[in-house]
Amino acid sequence: MSKTILVTGGAGYIGSHTVLQLLLSGYKTVVVDNLDNSSDVAPKRVKELAGEFGRNLSFHQVDLRDRPAIQKIFAQTKFDAVIHFAGLKAVGESVSKPLLYHDNNIIGTIILLEVMAAHGCKNLVFSSSATVYGRPKKVPCTEEFPLSAVNPYGRTKLFIEEICRDLRNSDSQWKIILLRYFNPVGAHPSGHIGEDPRGTPNNLMPFVQQVAVGRRQALTVFGKDYATKDGTGVRFFLYDTFLGSNESCFIFQNSF
Numbered sequence: 001m002s003k004t005i006l007v008t009g010g011a012g013y014i015g016s017h018t019v020l021q022l023l024l025s026g027y028k029t030v031v032v033d034n035l036d037n038s039s040d041v042a043p044k045r046v047k048e049l050a051g052e053f054g055r056n057l058s059f060h061q062v063d064l065r066d067r068p069a070i071q072k073i074f075a076q077t078k079f080d081a082v083i084h085f086a087g088l089k090a091v092g093e094s095v096s097k098p099l100l101y102h103d104n105n106i107i108g109t110i111i112l113l114e115v116m117a118a119h120g121c122k123n124l125v126f127s128s129s130a131t132v133y134g135r136p137k138k139v140p141c142t143e144e145f146p147l148s149a150v151n152p153y154g155r156t157k158l159f160i161e162e163i164c165r166d167l168r169n170s171d172s173q174w175k176i177i178l179l180r181y182f183n184p185v186g187a188h189p190s191g192h193i194g195e196d197p198r199g200t201p202n203n204l205m206p207f208v209q210q211v212a213v214g215r216r217q218a219l220t221v222f223g224k225d226y227a228t229k230d231g232t233g234v235r236f237f238l239y240d241t242f243l244g245s246n247e248s249c250f251i252f253q254n255s256f
Helices: 013-024 041-049 051-056 067-076 091-096 098-118 152-170 204-212
Strands: 004-008 028-033 057-061 081-084 123-127 175-179 234-239 250-255
Touching (some): 013 051, 028 067, 041 051, 081 098, 091 098, 091 152, 098 152, 123 152
16 A cells, blocks of 8 residues: 655655656655645646646645644545745745744744654655855855854754754654755756746746746846955755756856
8 A cells, every 4th residue: 555645745846756756656645735835737737747647746735823623634534744945935934924934944943843743654855955054164065064054044944953952862662754955946857947036036047947938137246355256156056857856966166
């Protein structure tokens, strides 16, 4: 019997690629997403890309803070594990609206963990962020680096990590993986799913992509006195043919 995975935020950029790989690997997959910064087009396209495996995908437009709705989903389906991508992620917005980020990211996660525990599902993969390393003294970071977030968004990720550690320390039945990554770019080879945020993008690559397809007129470059060849800043990206593939990832840098 195939296992069933719940993917929160599964209509988002990384989530949709993960869902596709789960389906192609034979897992039944249930997506929960409030579509705050995504579209229900993504699950539909994932289902198409998955071919015959698409029948194993179901989607619920639900906010994690809606406890009754989350409880109903868990009552209807026995989950073997949860992959938790859901959350607000704009650093600038988190500075201007910290309560929104703490409410959405932290409270939503606590409700999810409580419902998981109540239904005996204690396997979790949490989508954290390399922002939990704050401003490291050197790069690349290693897992042993000190943790110190420098903005509300990063703190929500760090606080959730601490909650997960406390939970695991209190109950050894929990199996939790914390994923810390940064600036992922790339899309499915078909071009049918990729990063397409609502409103103004909060990352560099969506800006570049929107200029390339004519949605925006130009890419604005800030800074001209960095210690680089042309004086502009350097950004590092995690790139793969498409996220979640079995191919090796590698890091490249660009000066913009």
